Amino acid sequence: MRFKRTLALSAVAIAATSTLVATTTTANADESTNPTFNVAPAGPAYRADAYGAKANGLITLKPTAEATCNGAPSAAIKAAVPINIPKVVQVNALTGQCAIQPFGTEADAQGTVANANILNHLIDVTGVDSRCQDTVVNDQRVVIWGSTIASLVIHANYVKQGAGSIVIPGIANIFVNQKFSGGGHFSTIALQVDVLPHGLVAAQRIILGFCQLDTFVGE
16 A cells, blocks of 8 residues: 655645534634644655544543554455444544555654544544655655544534634534654644543543654654
């Protein structure tokens, strides 16, 4: 498995702007301060990991459709049957895939979800796609990582809070296209929903679309 060249991928992903809809209001899911993909210098990747979904809290779901690649060359593709936890989350067509090319020349990881509804259709999402790639651009080795969402529909009033952060007051906090890096590790969470505790109901975290690359530092 190998993605198309990174620059072409980024151009297509950025052009296909994700949309977020609440009742009749439409807005961009990502602010300009939260670019779709980040780019940073990095060494060759020695490990790649990706999965479609995960949940922690009252209901625990281990990483599902998880693909892990260790060392070069290696490749893995995983898929999972739909997840259906009534009134909590329904997820369809989960995939995780990764590859590390011979001699570590390039590495990719991708976690996707075709569509999902959370909290009995309070939140509907389609086209969840997180991507991490280690490659060479203009003679420089870099990692490019980020995610896109085709549509995110929230059937309730919400409040935007900074880049990629949405609040449904008293119900849930939603985070779009989170990107993390440090110590040679680069990861992306396309969509994270933190359901707030209420009465006897414990807090719940749901993650859709995850990828990570671990790279050698100082290369």
